Amino acid sequence: MEDHGASLGAGVGDMMAPALISVHPDGSCVVVAIGAGLRIFDLLRNEQVVVSDETVPARHGEAIRAISFNDKGNFFSSAGDDKLVKLWNTESWSCIKTIRLPKKVTSVAFSKDSKWVLFADKFGAVYTLPTAVKEEKDEPAQLLAHCCSIITDLEVTSEGKYIVTSDRDFKIRVSVFPADPLKGAPEIWSYCLGHTSFVTCTAFVGSQTSGQQLLVSGSGDSTVRLWDYKTGKMLHVFDTNELEAVRDDKTVDCAARAVIGLSVSPDGSIVAVLLERFTGVLLLEYDDLGKRLKHLQSIILSEHVVPTSLAFDVASRLWIVAGAAESIELGDQLVTPEEAAAAEARAQMTAKMAVAHVRLIVRCSGAVGQDAEKAAHYELSEKESMLGGEALLSTLEGGRADSGEVAVAAEAAEQAMRKLMSKRQYTLQERENRKRFRNDKKFERNEV
Amino acid sequence: MQHRRKKYSTVFHEETEKDVLFARARKISAQLSQKAMADQGNGAREKGKKRTEHSTIAQGGDQKGLPRKRFYRARAHSNPLSDSHFPVPNNPCECDWKEHFPAFFKDATGEVENGSCATENMKAENRSSENGAIVPSSQAEKLEPKVRFADVGCGFGGLLVKLSVLFPDKLMVGMELRDKVSEYVKERIHALRVKHPGQYENISCLRTNAMKYLPNYFEKGQLEKMFFLFPDPHFKEKNHRRRIISQTLLAEYAYIMAIGGIIYTITDVEELGEWMKSNLDAHPLFEPVSEDELDQDRCVELLSSATEEGQKVARNSGETFRAIYRRIESGA
Incomplete structure (x- = not known):
């Protein structure tokens, strides 16, 4: 078995973690997580934010995989491959809680009343923790679990009644948010089944006030699907392969591109989509009456770089980040605290060195001519005239980035994701070889 | 010797290439007695026929017309957590139950004119779901019979066969992860249908991983x-x-079960019995079924008597532990 494991072993690509971006709900600050580091820029004061952390361990030791603000914006949470979940107070940017979990964390979300922070792990379990600071030590409580499938995204619906989890086994599960989260969430409300590959991300479209929000999901089958999450009914399938912009993109590989990121504008009408190996952003418009998604615009970045994460802010500006950092696997071999500290310092160093591209797409209000359809029009903001200016870029990008370097890193991160998500396919030959090492065949081998 | 023969019969079913088969056969002939070799040869021949000509097997080969378990021996355990490589429907409407219960679906289309039409509509909608929106038809749901009982980990299908006679109008399906065992159950059901025309039409077997894919086969409730x-x-x-x-x-399980539906568990391992009971007790959507009701329930006695495993326990006069619970409505 060992030799077989080695052949599947970790290549460089396995250890790249994509850069993530998140914007404060009131638009006051932007956070980029790259590797084990958090880069925070305050747009009001126009300066970098320095975080303070007195919890143990005081810093992330491996790549951060999930970041999220709560709706009010007073909490922020970061979590990742080091199995730590950190909860931050965003006023002082100090860490108020650090919890260690048994498995790597893939996604973080807050309940709508901000009383609970929820996190999903690579083992398919979702845990919760109260956000309130207490004297006694907190233990995370398990809410629900998918059967041994990596949970890729975790969301709480806008009315706060359901938890939506998507996984690698093509499933989206809608569970009822329990009255007492410490006792778990035993009731499943529906399943949204229809994707033909791993589901990567979920978001909600439609106006929040109407209470008629629908779910959109992106997947490895290169589609974005629209669901009524209360019934599990699939309402529309948008296949990104049908778009010319996607087909004509210069990259040679024409295989299906996985949808890797979704973000919905604050009014719930525009869905921004990131695709694997696609050097731009697709903007889809959600038609509330027809319950459909239609293509609005494709924006290609000037650099030949594949974005890794995106987020709309409150003013419908779309923030995009491209980049990746090497994630240094600590594994379970670490024994001494010194070793752990050294590894953590190394991870922080790599994160500091890592470069990313940050870009901003803004809505242009000036309608071109009388054509009403052109009214909603998005444009890539010039680097020079970008919100936050030079200070923001130097904080979030972390140095003058050569776009080639960023492109290579981002691509490696995508490959790592695909490798993790897709089922390994073995040839008949490999299967036969594997059988030879099965215990019940040993007897026979010895005999030969 | 006995032990060895078992092993070889397994080998025979796994290797497909002819030369491998012959090489093995030569080796065996050198090692085993004349009688044992005859057995093996039978096995190999029967395997070839089995998949293609059900009817021939039903008439000849075995006096009873049923497949013989010895040719379907598999490992007792299978890893339920590993990635599966068998086809799984994407969602419940993609399941082709017609193939499993031909008699039932024939009836539905024969009696009700619209039946076939509604089914066709549903199929068409599924197709359109590839590139457009789908609108599920509630009409089709009413007309199409649905699977109501599931035996998870059905093994060699002993319970299904007994239940089939008890509830002839309910569709029931056994789910088994081990390929060869599920193959056996399919053959067994087929042979039973041939032998008793009109009976055993309501049972079938799926090769699947129930831990992972239940919602792909069954709708809510x-x-x-x-x-x-x-x-x-x-x-x-x-x-x-x-x-x-x-x-x-x-x-x-609570999601796919109807309110009032019953979950039956039984084991001969005390520790597991307690585990199942405590888990069911802890779950807010299940409540224990009272002893009086259990006495009335025709399924209860089958739990320990119908299956091969149950009979084995009974032979060794072992103790069994059962936990039977009802799906209740959520209090919230």
């Missing part, structure tokens, strides 16, 4: 009864997550 008979005990604490009854899996 579809099942009336679920059976978990003599599941794998997974003694090690590390392996408890592989147990078929757990808090997280019970949430899935």
